[in-house]
Amino acid sequence: MDFEQLIGDLIGGNIVLILLAAFIIVCILVGVRIVPQSEKFVVERFGRLRAVLGPGINFIIPFLDRVAHKISILERQLPTMAQDAITSDNVLVQVETSVFYRIIEPEKTVYRIRDVDGAISTTVAGIVRSEIGKMELDQVQANRTGLIMAIQDQLAAQVDDWGIEVTRAEILDVNLDAATRAAMLQQLNAERARRAQVTEAEGKKRAVELQADAELYSAEQAAKARRVSADAEAYATQVVAVAIAENGLEAAQYQVALKQVEAVNALGSSQGSNTVVLPANIVDSFGDAFKMLKGRG
Structure with missing residues (x-):
């Protein structure tokens, strides 16, 4: 037991x-x-x-x-969101956005917000409408980077109490209604036509300018040629005048007699010339020339 x-x-x-x-x-x-x-x-x-x-x-x-x-705590991407907004020039646009974020303080996310994705989507929609309302349509199209930065900065400030970090915001597309698209297409075609006309007018203007430059250059060159010829004649006249001043009237008469002799010689040596026409004072001219030559000798 x-x-x-x-x-x-x-x-x-x-x-x-x-x-x-x-x-x-x-x-x-x-x-x-x-x-x-x-x-x-x-x-x-x-x-x-x-x-x-x-x-x-x-x-x-x-x-x-x-x-x-x-x-x-991995980075998350919200589904693509589309919201309507009106620009400052009263154009209705539909903006498609996407936001990337991650949770860095889970205790805030758990106890301060129920639907994180829904809250971020609503906040983004409000920010987009507010920012686009300050801009004209052309600015929305051209300054998309600035709009993205504004959305990201404002969103980061508003979701800070939820323990969330916004890592990136993107504007995927800006859509317009059919009437606005047609008006913009018409305006674009008109602008292209205007640019083509301006280009053609500038081409014609340039052609006229080049033609004028060419004519001016030709006139300048002709004037220079005439100036050179005039200078040569003036120089020759000056030489004759100096010779007359130094040697007297006999030097001038000697030059004239030599010219007459050269002319008669040329006329007599020409082909087909059987008859020689002599001036009446040709004998006197020869005599004067021989006298001068003899005197110079």
């Missing part, structure tokens, strides 16, 4: 040890939390925020603390 009681006590003691070991194992399993690199765990104790667990091995108090929320 004592042996059976001893066996029973041993078995009962083992069961207690087994239960105790099982309880310890369960506490370890419940108390140890391994958080992935891409997530953060929000821990509550009796319904209140206790801690935020980062990536790696973390410990909590079993049965008192519990992981209430597992939040991904």
